[in-house]
Amino acid sequence: MHTSLTATARLILFSLYVISMLSTTATAESSSIVEAGGTQRTRRPIVTGTSVLGIKYRDGVMLASDTLCSYGTMAKYKDARRLVPVNPVTLVGGGGEYSDFQEVTALLKRNALEDKCTADSLYEEDNSVECAKEVWNYLRAVMYNRRNKMNPLWNDLVVAGFHIEGATKVPFLGLVDKIGTSYEDNVVATGFGSYLALPILREKWRPDLEEGEARALMEDCLRVLFYRDCRALNRIQIAKATSDGVLVSEPYEIDTSWDAASFVSPKGGLEGDGGW
Amino acid sequence: MSEFHGNSSLDEAPPGFSFDNCHRNAMIEQVAAKSNSVLPTATKTGTTIVGMVYKDGVVLGADTRATGGTEVCDKNCEKIHYMADNIYCCGAGTAADTEKTTEMISSQLELLRMNTKSPSRVVTACTLLKRMLFRYQGHISAALVLGGCDVSGPHVYQIYPHGSTGKLPYTTMGSGSLAAMSVFETEWRDDMSESEAVELVKKSILAGIFNDLGSGSSCDTCVIRMDGTTEVTRGAVAPNPVAPLRAAINRSSKLNIGKGTTPVLSTTFTPARVTLADVTVTEMEQ
Numbered sequence: 001m002h003t004s005l006t007a008t009a010r011l012i013l014f015s016l017y018v019i020s021m022l023s024t025t026a027t028a029e030s031s032s033i034v035e036a037g038g039t040q041r042t043r044r045p046i047v048t049g050t051s052v053l054g055i056k057y058r059d060g061v062m063l064a065s066d067t068l069c070s071y072g073t074m075a076k077y078k079d080a081r082r083l084v085p086v087n088p089v090t091l092v093g094g095g096g097e098y099s100d101f102q103e104v105t106a107l108l109k110r111n112a113l114e115d116k117c118t119a120d121s122l123y124e125e126d127n128s129v130e131c132a133k134e135v136w137n138y139l140r141a142v143m144y145n146r147r148n149k150m151n152p153l154w155n156d157l158v159v160a161g162f163h164i165e166g167a168t169k170v171p172f173l174g175l176v177d178k179i180g181t182s183y184e185d186n187v188v189a190t191g192f193g194s195y196l197a198l199p200i201l202r203e204k205w206r207p208d209l210e211e212g213e214a215r216a217l218m219e220d221c222l223r224v225l226f227y228r229d230c231r232a233l234n235r236i237q238i239a240k241a242t243s244d245g246v247l248v249s250e251p252y253e254i255d256t257s258w259d260a261a262s263f264v265s266p267k268g269g270l271e272g273d274g275g276w
Numbered sequence: 277m278s279e280f281h282g283n284s285s286l287d288e289a290p291p292g293f294s295f296d297n298c299h300r301n302a303m304i305e306q307v308a309a310k311s312n313s314v315l316p317t318a319t320k321t322g323t324t325i326v327g328m329v330y331k332d333g334v335v336l337g338a339d340t341r342a343t344g345g346t347e348v349c350d351k352n353c354e355k356i357h358y359m360a361d362n363i364y365c366c367g368a369g370t371a372a373d374t375e376k377t378t379e380m381i382s383s384q385l386e387l388l389r390m391n392t393k394s395p396s397r398v399v400t401a402c403t404l405l406k407r408m409l410f411r412y413q414g415h416i417s418a419a420l421v422l423g424g425c426d427v428s429g430p431h432v433y434q435i436y437p438h439g440s441t442g443k444l445p446y447t448t449m450g451s452g453s454l455a456a457m458s459v460f461e462t463e464w465r466d467d468m469s470e471s472e473a474v475e476l477v478k479k480s481i482l483a484g485i486f487n488d489l490g491s492g493s494s495c496d497t498c499v500i501r502m503d504g505t506t507e508v509t510r511g512a513v514a515p516n517p518v519a520p521l522r523a524a525i526n527r528s529s530k531l532n533i534g535k536g537t538t539p540v541l542s543t544t545f546t547p548a549r550v551t552l553a554d555v556t557v558t559e560m561e562q
Contacts, residue, residue, distance in 0.1 A: 195454035199483040200462060224461040228454070261466045262445035267329055268429030 041151040045097035047071050049082045050231045051193030052093035053221055054158045054173045055201060056186045057214035060242035061132075061160040061171050063093045064218035066226070067251045068233035075233065083239040085246040087112035090132045090161035091239050092139075095190040096178065097154035104153060107142070108135060132161025132241070136174040136182065144180025152178045156190035161241045169243055189221075192229040197221035211240070219254050226256060295415070322490025324452030325355060325366035326480050327421040327432040328464065329445045330473035333501035334423040334430045337477035338366045339452065339485050340511075341492035348492070351518070356498045356508060360385050360396040363424030364498045364508070365405075368450035369417040369437060377418045381405050398424040398431040402441055410439025419449045425502045452484025452491040459483045474499060478513050485515070492516065 034040055052065040069080040082101065083093045086108035094101035112130065119128035130138070136159040146152050156177045163172040174184035187201040200221055209217070215238055226234045234256055239248040322343040327336045338355035341348055357365045357378035363385070367374025381404045385396045402422055409416055420435040434447040446464050448456040459480040468476065474497060481495040494514040499507045 192454075195487075196458045199455040199458050199487040202487070203459075203483065220462055221458075224458050227461050228457060260445070262329060266443065266445065268431050 042097070042100075042154055045100075045154045047076065047098045048231070049080060049095045049098055049101065050229055051189055051191040051197065051225055052082060052095050052156070052158045053193050053197050053201065053218055054093065054160055054175075054188040055205065055209070055214055055218065056171045056173050056207070057209040057211060058207070059211055060162070060240060061091070061173050062211075062214050062218060062241075063091055063158060063160050063239045064222055065093055065095070065237055066222060066233040067235045067237055068231070069098045070231045073230075075231075078233060078235060079251065081237070081248075083237050083248050085239070085248060086135065087115075087129050088245055089129055089241065090135050090159065091241050091246055091248070092135070093158040093160070093190075093239070095156045100153040100155050101157075104139070104142070104155060104157065108139075111138075131164050132159050132172040133163040133174070135159050135161070136172070136176060136184070139176045140180055140182040143176050143178060147179045154178050158188055158190060160239075161246070162243065171241075192225060192232070193221070196224050196228055200224065223254055223256060226254070294412075298415075322452075322488070322492075323355065323368035323450030324448065324456050324481055324484025324488060324491040325368050325421045325450050326448045326456050326460070326477055327366065327423040327434075327446070328460070328473060328477060329423075329430045329432050331467045331469060332430075332503070333425050333470070333499065334432055335470075335473045335477045336364055336366050336421060336423045336432075336498040336500075337481045337512075338496050339481055339491040340494050340496060341485075341490070342371050343490055351493050352511075354496065354510070356496050358382060359401050359422070360389070360424070361506065362426060362500060362504065363396055363398055363401050363422070364500060364506070365401070365423070366421040366449070368419040368421075373416045373418040374420065377405065377408065377416060378420070381408070395426060396424075397426040397428070398422065398433065399426075402433045402435065402443075405435050406439045406441050409435065409437060414438040421447055421449050423498075423500060425500050425504075430500070430502060448480065448484075450484070450491065452481075452488035455483040455487040456480035470499065470501075474512075482513060482515065 047069050049069050050066065052063065054061065054063045056062075063083050065082045067079050067081065068075055069077040069082075071077075077098075080098060082095070082098075083091060084105045086092050086105055092105060092108060094104065115128050115130060139157055139159065143153060143155075143157075156175065159172070159174045159176065161172055162169040164170075172184065173186065173188055174182060175188045175190065176182045177190075186207075187198065187205050189198045189201065201217065204217055218238060219236070222232075222236050223234070225232045235251050235253050237249055237251045239246070322341055323339060325336075325338045327334060336356055340350075340352045340355065342350035342353040353371065355366050355368070355374070357367060357375065359365050359378060359382045365378045367378060381401055384404055385401060388400065389396055401424070405420060405422065409418060414437045417437050418435075419437055422433040422435060424431060432444060432447055434442045434444060434449060445466075446460050448454075448460065457480075459476070463476055463479070477497055478495055481491075484491040485493070485495065493516050494511045497509045497512040
């Protein structure tokens with residue numbers, strides 16, 4: 001802002017801002033106890049993203065999530081990007097505390113930049129780019145270390161891309177949670193997605209799913225999540241990692257259906273919650 | 277109606293809350309804490325239960341695993357309880373609570389049928405259940421899916437331990453309810469046929485069985501039709517049979533003793549001459 005404020009005016013404005021932030025900082029638990037030595041630890045997430053889904057399909061790996069970050073019960077940021085390409089061959093998706101997710105992606109992007117700048121050659125053939133499995137292993141170490149210091153990065157992270165096995169590229173999909181548990185599978189989901197979407201994904205998964213089928217399956221799961229997860233949104237993003245590289249779609253809305261006759265005018269005519 | 281006055285079983289408890297056993301439970305917990313013994317956990321039903329309305333009636337489904345803590349207590353328990361010929365109720369939560377609550381309301385419904393000389397309505401069962409559960413303020417841990425057909429149509433209700441109810445075209449309860457609900461939310465439609473509805477219910481229970489650790493074993497279904505017929509199928513889908521596992525155990529052949537191995541030397545038969553009862557009949561005075 002290029003307004004001509006005096007130094008004292010700026011100071012007053014800043015202190016007013018700080019006071020208002022302190023008074024609106026949330027509720028029941030004290031989330032800002034300052035311990036001996038002036039340190040603080042993460043006790044609970046404040047701005048949160050919900051589920052991230054991942055699925056391997058014929059051409060590679062696909063991730064999906066909605067674009068909502070909630071501030072407690074408020075749907076505050078409706079255009080949050082929770083699927084991020086951290087290097088030209090790897091996608092990372094995150095649920096949980098959004099600021100910690102931004103820290104994680106910033107860290108991974110710094111690593112990618114360093115790899116690029118210190119590579120032996122300017123061309124990509126010398127494998128200076130970290131593959132998805134290396135990113136996944138690195139994240140496991142980061143998350144576990146933070147957990148040991150009782151100051152976790154409060155995220156469930158999904159890593160998607162390829163794993164270089166000798167000369168071949170094999171699709172890779174893995175998950176790392178906030179205490180450093182890591183595993184890989186054909187289908188993964190974080191948060192509410194593990195209860196609502198994983199049963200559908202496990203049932204419908206085949207190794208040779210076409211891109212259109214995989215995308216339709218993801219949309220179905222995100223629709224169910226929008227119906228049944230109180231912190232979900234119907235504005236979604238899909239990302240894919242194929243042997244050609246990584247692509248994140250622009251966000252778009254999925255349609256939902258609320259007009260089933262049985263809900264509008266129930267059979268038997270008795271309305272309300274039943275009984276009295 | 278004079279028959280109602282003396283009928284105290286419809287109004288079975290005195291008004292107010294009865295927490296008689298809470299004091300006893302507190303004492304038991306104190307004693308257990310001092311002596312470092314482990315209190316036995318109540319048998320819960322873990323559970324996936326579902327109910328849905330289709331074109332000509334309702335279909336209820338349930339898994340068959342009962343857990344006590346992390347142990348499976350019963351691999352094949354029955355979670356679909358009889359309330360009336362046209363009303364059945366699936367129960368999740370503490371097994372004893374669901375069993376006895378549904379039994380109690382079932383007998384109340386029977387007495388009411390005798391008094392009113394007409395078939396029971398699903399909303400009656402729902403009202404009786406919710407009034408009882410609310411009286412106990414959630415201490416009776418019974419989460420129920422009630423379904424049935426009566427003169428006003430097919431109905432499915434969900435009843436929570438604290439006494440709240442919901443009337444819905446489809447519902448799921450229990451620890452596997454999210455897995456089952458994900459199947460319903462993708463595939464349920466208005467006015468499904470009976471075979472489609474039964475398939476959908478089986479699919480949703482299987483989703484609970486395979487994705488939830490509190491649910492398992494097999495799937496029971498119950499179809500209640502508007503024309504008055506009912507069909508309860510125990511083990512409609514049994515994807516976890518125990519017989520092949522048992523057969524794979526190598527037991528000594530000495531344990532399989534065929535008939536006739538022990539030779540019979542002689543046989544005698546003596547009929548018992550015992551007077552079982554002494555019966556005399558006296559006519560009642562008019």
